[in-house]
Amino acid sequence: MEAFAIARVQLSFASITATPTGPERFATAFYTALWSETSGTRELFPAGMENMRQRFTTAVGWAVDKLTDVDGLDAFLGQLARDHRKYGVRPEHFRAAGHALLVAVRECTPLILWTAALERTWAEVISHFTETMAVAAAEDDLPAAWGATVVGHERVLADLAIIRLETDTPIPYHAGQYMSVQIPQRPQMWRYLSAAIPPNPQGQIEFHVRRVSTGWVSGGLVSEVVVGDRWTIGPPLGGLQVDQDSGQDVLMIASGTGLAPLRAQIMEMAMRGTNPRTHLFYGGNYPCDLYDLETLWQIAMTNPWLTITPVTEELENPYWHPVPLRETPRGLQEPIQGKLGKVVASFGSWSDHQIQIAGSPSMIRTTLYALSAGGTPRQNISFDPL
Template sequence: MKFRIKRPDSSTSPFPHPEAPAPDVHTAAPEAAADAPLSAYEIELIRTSVSVVEPLAEEMTVYFYAILFARFPEVRPMFPPGMDAQRGRLLRALLRIVDLVDDPESLVRFCGHLGRDHRKFGTLPAHFPAVGECLLASLARYAGPAWTQEIAAAWAKAYGVVADVMISAAEQDARVRPAVWSATVVHLLRRGHGIAEVTVRPHLPYAYAAGQYVSVETPWYPRQWRYYSPANAPREDGTLTFHIRAVPGGTVSEALVHRAVVGDVLQLGAPMGDMVLEAAAFDDLLCVAGGTGLAPIRALVEEVARRGGRHQVDLFLGARTGAQLYGVDDMLRMSQRHHWLTIRGAVSHEYVPGLRGSLPQVLAEYGPWYQHDVYLSGPVPMVVSARETLTLGGTPPDRIHHDPFETPVLARP
């Protein structure tokens, strides 16, 4: 994949351009993103500048939103009242883009996800020049004397690539499906330990693949979206069930667990994620889940069953205590129905009959898994540790599937 960035004359921008210490940033027609990739020198300039501003990154994101809202107040209603979480998302997305800047295929895939997901915020192509202008102005301010015209030009080009891909992905997505789906809560089951199963029925057909995740907005906290994985493969009645743990201080999760009732209407964003069965190259699958990370794994197991059990599945469930070994009874019942499914539990901080130890320790004991496709879901430390254990045991890294850390690493426009 190659890129060509065409920067039109500044008169074509729909926004005024107050004086800024960086060149104007514009975006090309989406189909123009394909001829000249960023050079190695431009990539080095971008990464060097990030290393300079990284110690001040949190301050920089505060400044970015301050000047964005001051220069372009029309975009402020697109954001939630509280901006703390949003600033963190911007920073993570920016760092992820910089990390992928020398991997065009992955960069296009990541920015395509961003572009499609941004549709639910009401993002328009006209917003991108404003964001680019304020981003470069923020980088210039916090890079200080290290900021040069060469660095500014490299950033303008890189931002043009990102914007082109996001705009193109959003436009293509808009041709085939809505930006959001309204969905009515049709069933609620509170499971204890701050966990609830919430089943919704979208008002319009909602196509997704087992293993993907979905952004959810509640009526009580508009413009605050949180991401959850359906715990089921697609059903004939179109319903989706989410397993949600109430996170202390988490407004959306606590509302869904403790406040929602049957009849409430939620909003769903487009499904995202590549942790799907089509990604598997081997017939044997290893699935590893911790806590409510079982949800997408359960959906994958259901999908294997829907396809006639053409895979052998080893499923490991992990928790600190036996009481926290979430969903094990349900999965054991599934294993009794399906000969190709084997279930094992691992408890790390309590003695119980059966397996004892952390999931990575148990995986190493029962391995090797180098002829399996692996699906990991759960707390980030568990996923990181399990991935390291499996890689050391010979599992090819490209056969280990999991959602992005800080799932998903998304920013608003």
């Protein structure tokens, strides 16, 4: 597709999501069209659709941004298609969704931008989306989901838990990926969690979960999960990984439980003899938010290629968490006070690094802005959309 045509589609989608209510309106238009025109599809989705609508708009935006990177786009679409198999979605459902997507785009794009030429271009783009996904789902020979048993549940903070599981059979993920999970306490409510350890033949996996005040599932994950619970885990997603052959050093930036996918990669790298120099900035509001700092310090003390820089907005823990501050081991980086993105950007442009960011959407946005303002090329930076 020509660059001009891609730019028109991207401009159209930007206009759809430009207002605070735009993403919600777009997702609602899509699901309304899908359910009204294709019988039997509503039952594939949970009753509560708020998170589903948010993820849908995010995924479409990510795919539209990737139109100039066909290989990256197709890899993303293939992963999404395989992940949707757990809902009972079949290849023909993707084609029905394509029609509903075109209806939603037409309905939500401002009239001043909508033309016959733009409609043809969108139809071509959506056809590529749906056919790629339909083929990927039809050709996938892996299970639609895996069963797993909770073997450990540790509350490391009042609102944060480390959950360990053993899967019935090993899941073929790579360090840095995430998966959707369904727990018995919240049936039909899938949530995405990043693996915090590398894959292993025993099928052991670990997730780090923080309770979100508005979340339907995170509270159950932190407070209600018990050893022996049976989970369902969807196929691996995401593309965060270190390119060992690029010759570039690595910059990792994590806040909160966003540490998990970066931690898994660092643990896997520690099993190798040679690695690129890697600098991890690990941030939180308070020192106690850096819940896994001691693990990272232990790895750094025996792996000279790894540098850990703790960053907190406050130097003391809050009154409700009166835990003594950790003493930094001799020779390691002392904590820095400040906002994570600004602290990282203050070290320079990082233009010669491969960069990964993991954390909340707001943290990713502010860190991207700080790095870009400091001269870091956007194409050097990777993060996952969901």
